[in-house]
Amino acid sequence: MGLGKTLQSICILASDHYTKEKRQTLSAAPGGIHWQSLVVCPPTLTGHWVYEVNKFVPEKSLNPLHYTGPPMERYKLRQLVHEHNLIIASYDIVRNDIQFFSSIKWNYVILDEGHIIKNGKTKSSRAIKQLEAQHRLILSGTPIQNNVLELWSLFDFLMPGFLGTERQFMARYSKPILQSRDAKSSSREQEAGVLAMEALHRQVLPFLLRRVKEDVLKDLPPKITQVGGGVEAGV
Template identity: 75%
Template sequence: MMWFAKILITLDSPLWNYCILDEGHIIKNAKSKITAAVKQLKSQHRLILSGTPIQNNIMDLWSLFDFLMPGFLGTDRQFQATYGKPLLAARDPKCSAKDAEAGVLAMEALHKQVMPFLLRRTKDEVLSDLPEKIIQDRYCDLSPVQLKLYEQFSGSHVRQEISSMVKLDDSAHPEGNSASPKASTHVFQALQYLLKLCSHPLLVAGEKMPESLVCQLHELLPPSCDILLELHKLHHSPKLVALQEILEECGIGVDASSSDNAVSVGQHRVLIFAQHKALLDIIERDLFHSYMKNVTYLRLDGSVEPQKRFDIVKAFNSDPTIDALLLTTHVGGLGLNLTSADTLVFMEHDWNPMRDLQAMDRAHRLGQKKVVNVHRLIMRGTVEEKVMSLQKFKLSVANAVINAENASLKTMNTDQLLDLFSSADTRAKGGTASKRTDGSLDEDPKLMGTGKGLKAILGGLEDLWDQSQYTEEYNLSQFLAKLNG
């Protein structure tokens, strides 16, 4: 998108009639280069299409509206002070009743502010025949080696920092963190270490380990063994054991000749998502090549050239004898159609819940004929549980701001619409408006004489078109005729 936006901008910055962003959540980061490039485009009308307008926090929504209607939600600082800080404070389980109430009021106010400009359509509304999606969380316990490494690391000097970091609204992008950038980076790296360890000890063991750690591991492993070689055994990673069980439940990797109730070939096909390519390497080497040699699979990650990715997707969809597709969430989580699969396994989880949901939508979309089963593997009592809790919080905020009421403008009456404009105006000026006992509004003195009250807004509205103008403007036959002419 960025290179296309730059090309358009270089064409003497023309004034376009319409500017439409598909997958518009890409501009959620107001400081990114692509966002800056897109916001330089000039157009009379702007539209954003996105299934996930709020991904990490409500500042994502501000960036989208800063493109659609610059200034409508104030500056980023004003928006953060009005909505972001109250919502973040209310998230803390130990927050006061006052902070909790302020968070609820902020959420309600934001929903009311943006509701008229958001049109929401869920899959249930547009795809009535789409089969169900069932999400199942499978909890695993750390293996002895993982537990030893986990306790050894989390018991170190970073434990307190990690606990404070997890409380942030977005640990991957800690806006509002008072710590120094170096400290934030250090804590995030510590969290990444623990998350990798939850998936497999080899992801953190590396080729070189401190001698003290080697001695501790030797207490848990067979004497005189090669530690790195030993850690490739399946039981040291409960997630790999759980993945094997799921595949066998789907009839994948089992010896059909020895099973009376064998599942027919292609009846269940699986997408296996991970955050790191290294984990996909381990799944290939330690599970498929060592224990499930008759599994047929393809792989799609960042090492695959972009022009070759479609061929892999096409091959998987067209060949039912291919049991599984290994993907990284970053590469395979957006824009692909993989409806030939009906089972998804998430080995690792993203701080951003929308990325995981988008990955699920690779199979649960138009064209899917089967019920889609999603298995999320979570290590009990670890930071992964906190990640899932954070995902749940982010989803609840997104669903509260953008919910079923956004289905139509009919859900708002005239008073609500007028109050919407009044609220937006007074907030932008830093003023307030209160109601008199007779029901009329008492305007902020700062706004008196500026022509910015409700009467001014009503007087400034243009007359609506009559029915004939609507018919002429949006007549498809006339539009096509003009094109042909």
């Protein structure tokens, strides 16, 4: 948290939309194309995304719509969607209104806290994977929380088929890695697990951008640790 994933994504969106608008203007295409992107995040973060976009990006570049509220309010907001090039909504809202969201061909779809779709069998995961987009991004500080199979579900959204089917992924990567971590595993199973992990790294690392605290240490405020009733400053 706090290493700049949101701001990086906003910069990507703003740059891409600016480039597309400029090309459209230079080509003098009749009617024009209104490129729209979608950010999906937990409900507690939707307002934060709107705030960050308005803070860092001129309105002419990104014009966010906070798509939230009860059904009747969302129905009214749907009439305004065509006026905005960035829609920000929660996972539950997208799942509930998936018929509407899946009818739009998005420029970017960005999943903040994307590990929410780690279980591909949930209603939210199935709904999110119905979205059509030219570009897809997942932001997460914890892409794998329990087991390596969660990574398959994330890539099933990002690049469907890239890691094979769920069954193929289980056989090639997940099963050998899990077996090698068993305290009773044999040397052959441990070796198979290492090879599977190395193969998985080679497959997915070109599509991962990882930031660590050391990258932005100078920009972070001092860490404050609260112990009991007092407050203690730290590094």
